[in-house]
Amino acid sequence: MTSLKLNLGPQHPSTHGVLRLILELEGELITRCEPDVGYLHRGMEKMAEKLSYIQYLPLVDRIDYLAGFFYSELLCRNIEKALSLELSPRVKAIRVMLLELNRISSHLLWIGAFLMDLGAVSPFFYAFREREVILKYFEKISGQRMMNNYFVFGGVRNDIFDIEEIERFLEILPHKLDDYESIITDNLIFKKRTVGKGVLDPKIALNFGITGPNLRASGVGYDTRKKDSLYEGFSFSPIVLGNQDSWTRYKIRILEIHESIRIITQAIEKIKANPELNNNFINPLNIVLPEGEYYSEIEAPRGVASCYIKSDGKKSPYRLKWRTGSYYAVNLLRKLLVGEYLNDAIAIAGSLDIILPEVDK
Amino acid sequence: MNYLYFLYIEFLAKHNIPKIFGDITFYVIPACIIFVALILVILVLVLFERKLLGWFTQRKGPNRVGFWGVLQTLADAFKLLCKENITPIGADRAVFNLAPIIMFLPVLIALGLIPFSSEFTFMNFQTNVLIYVILATFPVLSILLAGWASNNKYSLIGGVRNVAQILAYELPISFTVLSVIVLASSMNLTQITLAQSNQYGVLGWYWFPCIIGFGLMLICTLAELNRCPFDLPEAESELIAGYNTEYSGMRFALFYLSEYGMLFANSLFISVLFLGGYLSPFGKYLSPILFSGPVGNILIYFEQAFWLFAKSFLIIFIFIWVRATLPRLASFDLLKFSWNILLPLSIVNLLLMSLLKFFVGGVYA
Amino acid sequence: MLKEFYYMLLSFLTVFKHLFKRPVTLEYPEKKSEVGERFRGKPYMKGCIKCGTCIKVCPANAIKIEDNDFIFDMKKCIFCGNCSFYCPVKAIKMTQNYELATNDVNDLKLLYKIEGRENERLD
DSSP, X not given: OOOEEEEEOSSOTTSTTTOEEEEXXXXXXXXXXXXXXXXXXXXXXXXXXXXXXXXXXXXXXXXSTTSHHHXXXXXXXXXXXXXXXXXXXXXXXXXXXXXXXXXXXXXXXXXXXXXXXXXXXXXXXXXXXXXXXXXXXXXXXXXSSSOOOOEEXXXXXXXXXXXXXXXXXXXXXXXXXXXXIXXXXXXXXXXHHHTTSSOXXXXXXXXXXXXXXXXXXXXXOOOGGXXXXXXXXXXOOOOOOOOOSHHHHHHHHHHHHHHHHHHHHHHHHHHXXXXXXXXXXXXXXXXXXXXXXXXXXXXXXXXXXXXXXXXXXXXXXSEEEEEOXXXXXXXXXXHHXXXXXXXXXXXXHHHTTOOHHHHHO | OHHHHHHHHHHHHHTTOOHHHHHHHHHHHHHHHHHHHHHHHHHHHHHHHHHHHHHHTTOOOSOSSSGGGTTHHHHHHHHHHHSOOOOOTTOOHHHHHHHHHHHHHHHHHHHHTSOSSSSXXXXXXXXXXXXXXXXXXXXXXXXXXXXXXXTOHHHHHHHHHHHXXXXXXXXXXXXXXXXXXXXXXXXXXXXXXXXXXXXXXXXXXXXXXXXXXXXXXXXXXXXXXXOTTSOGGGOHHHHTTGGGTTOOHHHHHHHHHHHHHHHHHHHHHHHHHHSOTTOOTTSSOSHHHHXXXXXXXXXXXHHHHHHHHHHHHHHHHHHHHHHXXXXXXXXXXXXXXXXXXXXXXXXXXXHHHHHHHHHTGGGGO | OHHHHHHHHHHHXXXXXXXXXXXXXXXXXXXOOOOXXXXXXXXXXXXXXXXXXXXXXXXXXXXXXXXTXXXXXXXXXXXXXXXXXXXXXOOEEEOSOOOOOOSOGGGGEEEEEOOSOTTOOOO
């Protein structure tokens, strides 16, 4: 029996962008999988070497357009660390609130897209309905829905307002999540498609560099938010489930949204306790990092993201490197898809929450 | 139908026109009527589905073309007509062109078998049911041919998946239909309809005694129509569009039309088997009460057709509801589901119905 | 078995519930999305002092100043809002206009005249 070589992508409805998987099939059984990335490469790292830091800041939102705040926060944090800028408590609370809101919106989109991969159409629209509220709020305070460019070195651009809107939204959101859960979580077909499929052994996950919800679904309690200075003074516990399959990876994201709601409520209290916005701006035209290497990391929705800057004392970095969670998840497909059937492959690839702009950078 | 036929022949004989002419025209005209009605119904059906899917997901559905979006499908059809017919390199041209036509023909024939009212059955054979069940499996041939001729791996996988699926789901359908045949003691759809008219009204229809069969029939018809959650041959997120990936323009429109035509035909078939066909749910027809005299007597036929359509649209509503709710089954679960659960259940159902017929007999005779 | 049947029914009923809710669609050309004060749409300039900050902070090189002409190249602009935020005299504003589609490529070059400062040099 000769094997069938199938090109899944780069133009395919369920590869979440332009992922190309070269599959070798025997019947519908996958015997080999080779992910081919790079169709959305925009030279994010090379661009940094040509532009000054303030010019580069608006572009980093585009590394992951679903969670842009995380990458701007990362660059800001690195530069604040290098120039030892202190953030005021209100700025910190605002940043935490927006980051967690962004995490919710990213997870909501994932829930919709994952179920779309499995063939259920309705939850996709319901999830987008809730996500719209968050994006509308982002637009109101920062000026745009996804490419926010709201964090700047030493603070945030303007003060936020209309917090009541978010409070109201956070009251509704758990009920909406219950709605999704009653549609899918215990549905027989959904369970058949996901329970026991794509089992990710914690050892393999650690070896492949998987982080974020995917790792925590495999039973490893690694969450960089715990040691993050931004999240100091917030009480929350990273969610760890141990079943290692696609269903757990779905459930963990639902639970993470609930946890994010908890963090946001605390952040809103802090914002209300510190009514004065003190930005610690620096002159944007001559930001020069002292010679040396700088590194910072953050728990993005798709795993740990980190930014490494090597500066040679000029206006732009000598080298800038991003670490993004999805890149490692794509690499994992090589291992995870072998021995699965074609329609399970789609479900498994979807459950890892891969987003291509983050992979290709 | 016979009554009309003799009337027509008599009319022709008066004007000295040979009988052969009457024979031909009498069967050509109904065929044309079916064709035009089918196209109209499909246009409504597509809009119905899109609107409902929109409402299920808190959208408005199509609402731009024409008032309230009523002309949307017409515009879509017109667009498809204007598009280029592309045949991919390496495709088997003859088979590639033939496949959509093979898909469309059985729909036309299948609709002719349905008794729309007590007088309008275009082809009233004694074994209507059997012919229908055979015709309903015809699309699988076309889908396999389309998948094989397209020279596309996604199409091929879709076609092969469909064959396995139809093989698995055709058996439960046959057994369920058989149980209805046992209940009605007839293979003629008109006879089956009439057998359901008794003093129990709505409860006398076969969905009540044969509730397992009704459920099985709904599930299996979903599989036969390749609709969600059994839409594996055209699983969008896996196979792009499955067997019709490479089709464009009018050929794609033919696939699309026959898919919806088959949906309509199958929902009619289920309503005839289980929901009393053209019988009124109130036990008697309303038109003689509302209109006295000959008008009421003629309107009765239209009322019967109306009840049949209403029932079939109820079933289509259930299908759309299912599509809005459920995710897709995996291909192996789908086959297991049929062979392990549906097939034994349908055999048990057949046994139960035979026992019911044997012991309670009188009510369902 | 009974539990699974219950969950199946639950998912059907939850979807059915949404049939009676009001659509959330925004019918675009008739009803327009309301954007806030801070929305970053089509840029506008009045009262430039030719300091050149905007040129230096623009990531896309979309701003050009030639003598008395202040030019936004909308083909390059990414609407990041850096120029308006760092402008020392707040001469550049991002307006609420987001309908930028046009049939004429020349419409994408926004030209604003700089008034009253003819003799000053650009540093």
